[in-house]
Amino acid sequence: MKAVLLTEIGKLEVKEIPTPKPGKDELVIKMLACGICGTDRHILLGEHPAAMHLVLGHEFGGEVTEVGEGVDFKVGDLVSVDPNIVCGTCDHCLAKRTAHCRNLAALGVTLNGGFAEYVLLPKSQAYLVPKNLNPLYLGLVEPLACCIRGMDLAQVKAGDRVAVLGGGSMGMLIVQLVKLAGASEIILITRQKERREIAMKLGATSTIDPVAEDVTKILKDIDVSFEVAGVSQTFQQACAITRSGGTVLVLGVAPSHETVQFSVYDLLIRGLKIIGSYINPYTQGRAAELISSGKLNLDLIISKTVSLDELPAVLAANPGQGDIKYIVTGDK
Ligand SMILES: [Zn+2]
Ligand SMILES: [Zn+2]
Numbered sequence: 550m551k552a553v554l555l556t557e558i559g560k561l562e563v564k565e566i567p568t569p570k571p572g573k574d575e576l577v578i579k580m581l582a583c584g585i586c587g588t589d590r591h592i593l594l595g596e597h598p599a600a601m602h603l604v605l606g607h608e609f610g611g612e613v614t615e616v617g618e619g620v621d622f623k624v625g626d627l628v629s630v631d632p633n634i635v636c637g638t639c640d641h642c643l644a645k646r647t648a649h650c651r652n653l654a655a656l657g658v659t660l661n662g663g664f665a666e667y668v669l670l671p672k673s674q675a676y677l678v679p680k681n682l683n684p685l686y687l688g689l690v691e692p693l694a695c696c697i698r699g700m701d702l703a704q705v706k707a708g709d710r711v712a713v714l715g716g717g718s719m720g721m722l723i724v725q726l727v728k729l730a731g732a733s734e735i736i737l738i739t740r741q742k743e744r745r746e747i748a749m750k751l752g753a754t755s756t757i758d759p760v761a762e763d764v765t766k767i768l769k770d771i772d773v774s775f776e777v778a779g780v781s782q783t784f785q786q787a788c789a790i791t792r793s794g795g796t797v798l799v800l801g802v803a804p805s806h807e808t809v810q811f812s813v814y815d816l817l818i819r820g821l822k823i824i825g826s827y828i829n830p831y832t833q834g835r836a837a838e839l840i841s842s843g844k845l846n847l848d849l850i851i852s853k854t855v856s857l858d859e860l861p862a863v864l865a866a867n868p869g870q871g872d873i874k875y876i877v878t879g880d881k
Contacts, residue, residue, distance in 0.1 A: 552665035569669035571617035583663030584608030584688035609663030610687025629690035631833035694829035694836035707731030715778030716744035728752035743871025
């Protein structure tokens with residue numbers, strides 16, 4: 550089968566590798582959609598740890614083509630995939646902090662993932678979706694699951710004023726989730742005009758261009774701020790605009806070497822809650838349900854589809870102006 554492998558830092562190659570066979574409690578799916586994520590770029594640049602000679606891609610789903618013994622899924626079922634595999638037996642897993650599992654493995658990060666024609670996965674990682682679902686949406690279930698986890702931790706309440714700092718796919722999903730949660734104001738902050746326009750169509754009540762205007766002068770007393778850009782400056786802005794006792798929810802993946810200065814005194818006096826939300830424990834099923842329900846507008850988020858052959862060049866380049874999410878599709 551065809552697969553895109555990370556052969557060394559900075560290098561992705563399209564290669565032929567053996568098509569996987571399912572063992573007990575495993576299944577193989579034909580990849581129908583796999584989202585390209587900022588994390589994939591970080592991995593390619595050596596800014597996020599990953600295994601070498603590995604098939605990247607952790608935001609995917611597809612059609613079941615083969616099942617091993619002990620698997621209830623049927624050939625032809627459509628499934629979304631939770632890429633994060635936890636051990637279930639370490640101290641964090643036993644305490645239901647599975648995002649911090651000491652033996653965490655992840656399809657597309659430490660095990661072969663979705664940038665391939667076929668993918669092998671344990672049955673525990675597959676979530677059934679309706680057969681008539683637009684298969685492209687399978688590339689957005691995992692990022693949505695991460696956003697739902699962020700929502701759970703942020704505890705947005707009806708009537709809250711919410712700021713979303715960053716206009717990528719996570720930002721666009723968070724805008725829609727906080728709208729569903731009843732936020733009274735949803736302010737999206739991003740540099741790109743095209744993205745600000747899309748955010749308004751998805752439920753933002755206003756937007757700010759952080760280059761033209763000083764975010765920290767315009768906004769204050771925000772109840773919940775979501776940092777979804779993975780940039781130290783937006784983190785600082787998020788802290789500055791959030792009210793005393795409010796929540797700064799960090800969802801954006803910053804480069805692992807990036808650090809930020811902030812006032813510990815300010816944190817103390819204002820009682821800020823700064824919460825990191827990592828991956829998607831216990832939320833993949835809800836994400837699959839929500840996407841299947843049709844309540845989210847995903848078509849405005851998917852900017853382009855990419856073939857496996859095109860992927861190395863696309864991932865090496867910067868995304869186009871105004872583009873939000875690229876989805877790799879399987880070969881027809
Ligand atoms: Zn991702
Ligand atoms: Zn564990």
